Amino acid sequence: MSRRSELLGAYLREQGLSVRVREVDCRKVLHGHSQEVDKANALERQQVPIPTDVHIGQLAGNCSGFRQHYGFLMDPLTRMEENFPIAFTVLAYKQASQVVDLLRAIYRPQNWYCLHADQKSSVHFRQAMEAVSNCFPNVFMASRAVKVYWGKFSVLEPEIVCLQDLWTKGQWEYVINLSGQEFPLRTNYELVRILKAYKGANDVEAFVPDYRTVHYRWQSFLPAPHNISLYKGGVQVVLSRGFVDYVLHSPTARDFLRWCQNTKHPDEHFFNSLNHNPHLRVPGGGTGQRLSKGSRAISLTVARLKVWKPGYCPGRKYVCHVCILNVRALPWLRTRLELFANKFYADYSRLALRCLAEDLHNRTREQALGRMGFDVLPYQRQTFVRNRLPG
Numbered sequence: 001m002s003r004r005s006e007l008l009g010a011y012l013r014e015q016g017l018s019v020r021v022r023e024v025d026c027r028k029v030l031h032g033h034s035q036e037v038d039k040a041n042a043l044e045r046q047q048v049p050i051p052t053d054v055h056i057g058q059l060a061g062n063c064s065g066f067r068q069h070y071g072f073l074m075d076p077l078t079r080m081e082e083n084f085p086i087a088f089t090v091l092a093y094k095q096a097s098q099v100v101d102l103l104r105a106i107y108r109p110q111n112w113y114c115l116h117a118d119q120k121s122s123v124h125f126r127q128a129m130e131a132v133s134n135c136f137p138n139v140f141m142a143s144r145a146v147k148v149y150w151g152k153f154s155v156l157e158p159e160i161v162c163l164q165d166l167w168t169k170g171q172w173e174y175v176i177n178l179s180g181q182e183f184p185l186r187t188n189y190e191l192v193r194i195l196k197a198y199k200g201a202n203d204v205e206a207f208v209p210d211y212r213t214v215h216y217r218w219q220s221f222l223p224a225p226h227n228i229s230l231y232k233g234g235v236q237v238v239l240s241r242g243f244v245d246y247v248l249h250s251p252t253a254r255d256f257l258r259w260c261q262n263t264k265h266p267d268e269h270f271f272n273s274l275n276h277n278p279h280l281r282v283p284g285g286g287t288g289q290r291l292s293k294g295s296r297a298i299s300l301t302v303a304r305l306k307v308w309k310p311g312y313c314p315g316r317k318y319v320c321h322v323c324i325l326n327v328r329a330l331p332w333l334r335t336r337l338e339l340f341a342n343k344f345y346a347d348y349s350r351l352a353l354r355c356l357a358e359d360l361h362n363r364t365r366e367q368a369l370g371r372m373g374f375d376v377l378p379y380q381r382q383t384f385v386r387n388r389l390p391g
Helices: 003-016 026-030 034-045 053-060 063-070 096-106 123-133 153-167 188-198 211-221 241-249 251-260 270-275 327-333 350-368
Strands: 086-092 112-117 139-141 174-179 182-184 238-240 297-299 304-306 340-342
Touching (some): 026 034, 034 327, 034 350, 053 063, 053 096, 053 123, 086 096, 086 153, 086 188, 096 350, 112 123, 123 139, 153 241, 153 251, 174 188, 174 340, 188 238, 238 241, 241 251, 251 270, 327 350
Parallel strands (some): 086 112, 086 174, 112 139, 304 340
Antiparallel strands (some): 174 238
16 A cells, blocks of 8 residues: 555544444445344434534634534545536525534535525524634635525525626536535545536436416516526536536526516526527537427436425425435435435434435545445436537
């Protein structure tokens, strides 16, 4: 073993102490050992105090101690990752400790992170997020805070604010948008391999809308400008730098954004429609063709795993029709292709989040030391990659 590998291995072992789970064998849980899953499920139901927003703010007041306590990886681990920076937007409104756990899992010094705290959030939460962002040169608060209301333009607005802010930062290659209640299923090494395999394509879900959607959300405002056909899809996206350039600087995109301000749930059709109107020639965009005859699907996504009722929900807990994931979901999550999973609650998903963090760290270590590969073929075969527009 080379001297660099020895030093890297020692560094990663030390950082891994902060994520090691001692109550259960997370490897057995992830591989579906029924007794260990039952044990973890029983432990997860126990009420354990969660660090308050005030506590997180106080911890982050000592930046070196905060970074060490949480085990943030402060050095690029591979040359490939260092040369392919990723940008992230993180929109959150509560539970600073859970946002910190997410940030720790995705943090690398070459990447960029825009944090947006809902203007309606508590003062303590906003102060905690500000304190955390001050501990890293590549993490910052959005330049403008928005009061976010479900179904309104204010859901999309913070994404645009963060994209504008990120554009002024380093030369990142892709941007991934997240909420504070999500968690990665892929390591940073794996994300880079996947995004390179996309070859500039955007991962943006789209469906031809049904009559109810058209009537309820858009009918009063049709037609959309520039002959744009409207598509509906999830707000979770993975966007190339070229696409973001188009969103921020194209007069067509600006016109469409202004039109979207009057519609309902614009976060579910702004990116989706821009990406799948081929006459716009959006960088990384799709052909707009249906996946099969009779299907409403234009493009499916691997950006995010999100289960809507009555879909498969191992813990059988739904909030607003969305499955809340817990340790019983881990064996299933291990088999998924998605980049991130939604949604977790800090009190309900405590051990699930900790086991995922431990597994991510272990894979990060093995990949950095060259002892574990990663198969990108399933991502290269995604229809949005194969159907991306040329050029």
